Amino acid sequence: MGRCGQVIMGPAGSGKSTYCARLAEHMQAIQRSVHIVNLDPAADQFNYDVSIDVRQLVSLEDAMEEMELGPNGGLIFCMEYLIDNVDWLADELEQLGNEAYVLFDCPGQIELFSHVPLMRTLVNELQRLDFAVAGVYLLDAQFMVDPSKYMSGVLTCLSCMTALELPHINVLTKLDLLASKGDVDRYLDPPIEELIAELSADPGFDARRAALTHAIGTVISDYGMVNFMGLDPTDENSVDLILMAIDHAIQYHDDVEPREPRDDDVELQDDGDEGDFAGLGSVHG
Numbered sequence: 001m002g003r004c005g006q007v008i009m010g011p012a013g014s015g016k017s018t019y020c021a022r023l024a025e026h027m028q029a030i031q032r033s034v035h036i037v038n039l040d041p042a043a044d045q046f047n048y049d050v051s052i053d054v055r056q057l058v059s060l061e062d063a064m065e066e067m068e069l070g071p072n073g074g075l076i077f078c079m080e081y082l083i084d085n086v087d088w089l090a091d092e093l094e095q096l097g098n099e100a101y102v103l104f105d106c107p108g109q110i111e112l113f114s115h116v117p118l119m120r121t122l123v124n125e126l127q128r129l130d131f132a133v134a135g136v137y138l139l140d141a142q143f144m145v146d147p148s149k150y151m152s153g154v155l156t157c158l159s160c161m162t163a164l165e166l167p168h169i170n171v172l173t174k175l176d177l178l179a180s181k182g183d184v185d186r187y188l189d190p191p192i193e194e195l196i197a198e199l200s201a202d203p204g205f206d207a208r209r210a211a212l213t214h215a216i217g218t219v220i221s222d223y224g225m226v227n228f229m230g231l232d233p234t235d236e237n238s239v240d241l242i243l244m245a246i247d248h249a250i251q252y253h254d255d256v257e258p259r260e261p262r263d264d265d266v267e268l269q270d271d272g273d274e275g276d277f278a279g280l281g282s283v284h285g
């Protein structure tokens with residue numbers, strides 16, 4: 001198969017580190033080896049074993065102090081420094097072997113995708129190093145059960161998808177914290193027209209904004225541009241479905257020998273209802 005992995009993105013607090021930890025635990029349970037690389041120069045605490053830490057090369061505190069920068073400028077400096085010294089990352093990754101599966105835990109700031117193409121450059125470098133990678137964009141489900149937050153979340157996902165042009169999966173995290181599962185089902189497979197109608201009914205929403213939201217929503221809906229899979233870390237099935245979707249996106253299994261089934265394997269529900277596998281529709285390759 002060669003080297004492959006996932007570039008894990010999403011706003012601060014969306015659950016990137018938790019996703020990495022939970023997915024790594026699941027992969028180890030099904031006997032798949034995995035490494036996690038911290039690419040956030042501001043992160044100094046981890047709930048997983050770190051195989052490579054960008055802070056060994058450059059940290060946000062040092063950059064801010066030495067370059068006299070604020071947190072945002074400091075972060076941009078760190079990522080530019082990483083790209084200028086990408087051989088360091090290449091050497092570290094080399095040590096993980098030619099078949100390594102790597103989760104890249106990224107900083108959350110959207111500027112790294114939209115204003116300056118730093119993440120795109122980094123992804124290009126990974127591809128140059130023969131990594132088959134998927135982009136995984138996380139959003140906190142608690143902020144999404146509201147039409148206006150949903151629309152803005154969809155636009156940030158779209159921005160990252162188009163900036164990186166990778167096979168891509170969007171994931172709503174923290175499903176276990178939602179009071180009603182019904183809430184989230186609506187946002188995993190959203191009736192855009194209904195959401196827009198709800199938004200437009202808001203008295204604070206003027207006609208021009210409503211028309212713009214309608215136009216954006218219609219384009220997203222008509223082209224099937226953004227869909228979500230749900231992650232409930234307490235539900236092994238949801239973790240496995242996400243891994244399956246990413247395997248499918250990067251064609252992971254094509255060259256891998258099938259393993260023998262084990263007693264503790266998760267049983268995937270395939271009852272013919274597309275809903276169970278709706279997330280596969282979110283793969284944009």
Ligand SMILES: Nc1nc2c(ncn2[C@@H]2O[C@H](COP(=O)(O)OP(=O)(O)OP(=O)(O)O)[C@@H](O)[C@H]2O)c(=O)[nH]1
Nearest residue numbers: 011012013014015016017018108173174175177233
């Ligand atoms: N209950 C629950 N809590 C979660 C879940 N995912 C993340 N959290 C909690 O949400 C908080 C933020 O999660 P992180 O995994 O640190 O989020 P992050 O995106 O890595 O955050 P930054 O590193 O600040 O960008 C932590 O307190 C986690 O324990 C989840 O699926 N369920």
